[in-house]
Amino acid sequence: MSVLVFVEVGEGKIRKTSLEAIAYANALKAGDVVAVALGSIEAAELSSVGKYGATKVLHVADARLDKPVIQVYASVLTKAMQDENADILVLANSSLGTPVAAKVAIKTNASFVSNVVDLPNAANGFVVKRSIYTGKAFSFVELKNQKKVLALKKNAAEAKEIGNTIAVTPYAIALNDADFNTTTTAIEKATGDILLPEAEIVVSGGRGLKGPEHWGILEDLAKALHAGTGCSKPVSDLGWRPHHEHVGQTGVKVAPQLYIAVGISGAIQHLAGVNSSKVIVVINKDADAPFFKAADYGIVGDAFDILPKLTAAVKASH
Amino acid sequence: MKILVCISHVPDTTSKINFTENGTKFDTTGVQFIIGPYDDYALARAIELKEANAGTLVTVINIGLAETESTIRKALAIGADDAIRVNADPTDSFFVASQIAEHAKGFDLILMGRESIDYNGGVVHAMVGELLGIPSLSPVMKLEIDGSKVKMEREIEGGHENVEANLPLVAGCQEPIAEWKIPNMRGIMSARTKPLKVVEPKAVDKTVVVQKFELPPAKGAIRMISADNVAELVTLLKTEAKVL
Numbered sequence: 326m327s328v329l330v331f332v333e334v335g336e337g338k339i340r341k342t343s344l345e346a347i348a349y350a351n352a353l354k355a356g357d358v359v360a361v362a363l364g365s366i367e368a369a370e371l372s373s374v375g376k377y378g379a380t381k382v383l384h385v386a387d388a389r390l391d392k393p394v395i396q397v398y399a400s401v402l403t404k405a406m407q408d409e410n411a412d413i414l415v416l417a418n419s420s421l422g423t424p425v426a427a428k429v430a431i432k433t434n435a436s437f438v439s440n441v442v443d444l445p446n447a448a449n450g451f452v453v454k455r456s457i458y459t460g461k462a463f464s465f466v467e468l469k470n471q472k473k474v475l476a477l478k479k480n481a482a483e484a485k486e487i488g489n490t491i492a493v494t495p496y497a498i499a500l501n502d503a504d505f506n507t508t509t510t511a512i513e514k515a516t517g518d519i520l521l522p523e524a525e526i527v528v529s530g531g532r533g534l535k536g537p538e539h540w541g542i543l544e545d546l547a548k549a550l551h552a553g554t555g556c557s558k559p560v561s562d563l564g565w566r567p568h569h570e571h572v573g574q575t576g577v578k579v580a581p582q583l584y585i586a587v588g589i590s591g592a593i594q595h596l597a598g599v600n601s602s603k604v605i606v607v608i609n610k611d612a613d614a615p616f617f618k619a620a621d622y623g624i625v626g627d628a629f630d631i632l633p634k635l636t637a638a639v640k641a642s643h
Numbered sequence: 644m645k646i647l648v649c650i651s652h653v654p655d656t657t658s659k660i661n662f663t664e665n666g667t668k669f670d671t672t673g674v675q676f677i678i679g680p681y682d683d684y685a686l687a688r689a690i691e692l693k694e695a696n697a698g699t700l701v702t703v704i705n706i707g708l709a710e711t712e713s714t715i716r717k718a719l720a721i722g723a724d725d726a727i728r729v730n731a732d733p734t735d736s737f738f739v740a741s742q743i744a745e746h747a748k749g750f751d752l753i754l755m756g757r758e759s760i761d762y763n764g765g766v767v768h769a770m771v772g773e774l775l776g777i778p779s780l781s782p783v784m785k786l787e788i789d790g791s792k793v794k795m796e797r798e799i800e801g802g803h804e805n806v807e808a809n810l811p812l813v814a815g816c817q818e819p820i821a822e823w824k825i826p827n828m829r830g831i832m833s834a835r836t837k838p839l840k841v842v843e844p845k846a847v848d849k850t851v852v853v854q855k856f857e858l859p860p861a862k863g864a865i866r867m868i869s870a871d872n873v874a875e876l877v878t879l880l881k882t883e884a885k886v887l
Contacts, residue, residue: 335800395769396778418765420799424781427736427766431773436850437737439764452854457762461660464762465854466735476766506778507808514802522800526886550887568784568819569802574656574760575680575818583886593657600859604884606876617865622879626870638874642881 326356327409331402331416331425332374332382334366341523342417344377344484346477350415351378351487352444359383359409361496363398364390368493375491377484383409383496389505392512393421397504399428404498406433406472414474419522426476436468439476459574459597478601479522479580521570524553526583527602529572531557533588533609533628537565542632543587549639555579557589573598588628591616608632644699644788646689649743649755649767650718651679651733652711656760666855669761678714680823681756681782685814687821688786689754690722696788700724702750706733706742712839719834720826726837731844734853736762740770741847747775750811752793757782757815768815778808781815 328350332343339362350358360379362371365388374382385401402425406414414429416422423439430437442463443454450467456478457464521527528547530540540554547554554570561571572579574594580601587608589595596619599605607620610627617623624631654660654674661670678686686703693699703718704727705711715726729742747753758765765781772779784803785796788810795806795814826834868876880887 395780399773420782420797423765424769424779427769428773430737430850431770437766438851439736439766454857457856458654458660459760459763461859462662463857463859465857467852467854468850469852470850507780507806509804509806511805512799512802513804514799518801520801569798569800583880583884597656604880604886606880619862620865621863621884622876623865623867624870624873624876625867631870631873634873635876638877639887641874642877642887 327359327411328353328355328357328413328415329402329406329409329411330358330360330379331414331422332360332362333417333419333422334362334364334370335520337367337370339370339374340417341484342419342477342479344374345479345482346415346417347374347377347379348484349444349477349482350413352482353413355413357381359405359411361385361402361405363401364388364393371493372490375488376486378487379491382491382493384493385496385498387500389500392509394505394507394509395421395424395428396506397500398425399432400501400504401498402429403432405496412472416476418476418478423476426474430474433472433474434470435472435474436470437474438466438468440478441475442478442481444482456601460578460600461597519551519553521553521555521572521577521579524579524581526550526552526585527555527572527579527581528552528585528587529555529557529589530560530587531589532559539629540566542629542636546585546632546636546639549636552585557595586616587632589616590614591619644692644696644752645750646692646699646701646752646754647747647750648682648686648689648701648703648718648723649753650682650686650703650705650714651756651759651761652676652705652707652714653679653759653761656680660858662856662858666857669856676711676714678718679756679759681758681760681815681817683756683823684818684820685754685756685816686718686721686723687824688816690824691821692788693722702727704729704743704746706731706739706844708732715839716834717826719837719839720830721824722830724837726839728839728841729844730841735851736764736766736770737850738847740767740774742844743767743771744774745845746842747771752788752810753813754816757817765815768813772813775813777811777813779813779815780806780808782817783814784817784820786814786816786820
C-alpha cells in the first residue's frame with residue numbers, strides 16, 4: 326500500500342505546495358509515500374523530497390513532458406497508481422495539478438475532492454474538510470470509493486524537514502501519442518518573481534495608488550518583505566497591472582501568513598480572494614473603508630506617506 | 644457549429660453565507676441567485692462566436708431543480724437558442740460532469756466557467772473532457788477558432804501559456820475572454836418562448852457525500868496604528884502576530 330504524490334516543479338525548484346502535499350501524504354499514515362515528478366528536473370532537487378517524508382521518488386525524465394500536457398500527465402499518474410499499488414493520490418491545487426487530479430479520479434474510479442484544507446478525520450469514514458463559497462465557508466466531505474484523489478489548498482499541511490534525501494528511481498513508461506491532445510506554443514511567465522498563490526507575504530495595491538507609475542513604492546515594500554505583489558480588480562481592469570496579479574473572487578485566491586492591502590477599499594469580491602490569509606493589514610486614507618472591518622491591523626493614512634515609512638521600518642528591523 | 648454552455652445557478656458574489664438545519668442546508672433567505680460569473684463569461688464568448696459565424700447554435704445546460712429556471716431564462720435572453728435543465732440537485736463535480744457529458748455528445752465546443760462560485764471545485768470541465776475523451780483546458784482567457792483548430796490563452800501561475808487543440812473540446816473560461824452581456828428587452832421577450840427541455844438525471848453512483856457545512860470563526864477586533872508611528876506596525880507583526 327502506498328500514497329502517491331504528484332510533485333510540481335517551477336524554475337527548477339519543487340514547489341512549496343508540493344512539499345506540503347508530501348507532508349500531507351505522510352501524515353495520512355496509509356503506507357509508503359511515493360512522489361512522482363515528470364520532465365527534466367535535477368536529481369539533487371528531486372532527492373530532497375525525502376526530507377519532507379517521501380519514501381520513494383519516481384522520475385519520468387522524458388523531455389516531451391517539459392511542457393506539461395494535462396492528458397499525458399493524467400495517464401502517467403494513473404499508471405503509477407497501479408504500479409505502486411496506491412489507493413490515494415495527493416497533490417497541490419494548481420492550474421496543472423487540479424485538472425490532472427480530476428482526470429485521474431475518473432480513470433481510476435476514485436472519489437475526488439479539491440480545495441482540501443486539513444487532514445482527514447478517519448473516525449467515521451474518510452472525511453475531509455474543504456473550502457467552499459470562495460473561502461466564506463467549509464464543508465466536510467466523505468470520500469466513499471476505495472480510491473481517493475485529493476487536491477490540496479495551500480497550508481493544508483506544514484512542509485517540515487523530518488528525514489533525509491532519497492535516491493531517485495527512474496520510471497520508464499510508454500507515453501501514448503494520442504494523449505498529446507493539446508499543444509503549448511508559448512509560455513510567458515514573470516521569472517524571478519514570487520508566485521502569488523505560494524507567497525507567504527503579499528502586498529497588494531488598489532486604485533488608491535492613483536496610477537501604474539506609482540507601483541514602485543509598493544514594490545519597494547514587497548522587496549523588503551520578500552513578498553509577492555497583487556492588485557485589486559479595478560487596477561487589473563484598467564491595465565495598470567497584469568491579470569495574474571488580480572486578487573479576488575474572479576482572480577487569484579491567496580492564503581499568505583500576511584496580507585497587506587494598500588489603497589484598496591475592500592469590496593466583498595476582493596475579500597473573497599484574501600479571506601484565507603492569517604493576518605491582514607489595511608492601509609487606507611478613508612477611515613470608513615469596509616476593508617478595515619476584515620483586518621487585524623489598520624493604518625488610516627495616505628499610501629504615498631505610509632508606504633516609504635513602512636519600507637524603512639521593515640528594513641530597519643532586519 | 645454547435646456550442647454547449649454549462650451554467651451554474653449560484654448565490655450573488657455579495658451574498659452572506661449561512662447554513663440552516665444544523666449546518667446541513669444552505670440558507671437561501673435574502674440570497675439572490677445569478678448565472679455563475681465565470682459561466683457568464685463563457686456564455687458571452689459563445690454568443691460572440693454565434694454572432695461572428697452564421698449557422699452557429701448555442702445551447703445552455705444547467706443541472707438544477709425547478710428554481711433555476713429563471714437563471715436559465717436569463718441565459719436565453721442573453722442570446723442562447725435553447726436550453727436543457729437536468730432535474731437534479733448539483734451535489735458534486737463528478738455528478739454534474741456525468742450529467743453534462745450525457746448531453747454534450749455532438750457539440751463542437753463545450754464552454755463553462757473555470758469554477759462555480761459556490762463549491763469552487765474547478766474540475767467539471769476536466770471531468771467532462773475525460774468522460775467524452777476530448778481535450779479540456781482551463782482557465783481560458785482568450786479563445787479563437789481557426790477552422791477545426793482552437794487557439795487559446797490559458798492562465799498559469801505567474802503568467803499565461805498559448806495552447807492549441809482541435810475541436811471538439813471543453814474550455815473553462817474566465818475574464819477577459821469576453822465582456823459580460825446584459826439582456827435587452829427583445830432578448831427577454833424572446834427568451835420566454837425559446838425551448839427549455841427538462842430531463843431527468845442519469846443514475847450515477849455517489850462518490851462523495853457532504854456531511855455538513857461550517858462557517859469560519861469570526862474575526863477578532865482590528866487594532867489601529869497611528870500614521871505617525873508606522874514602525875509600531877512592524878513591531879506588532881513581529882512580536883504579536885508573529886508573521887515577520
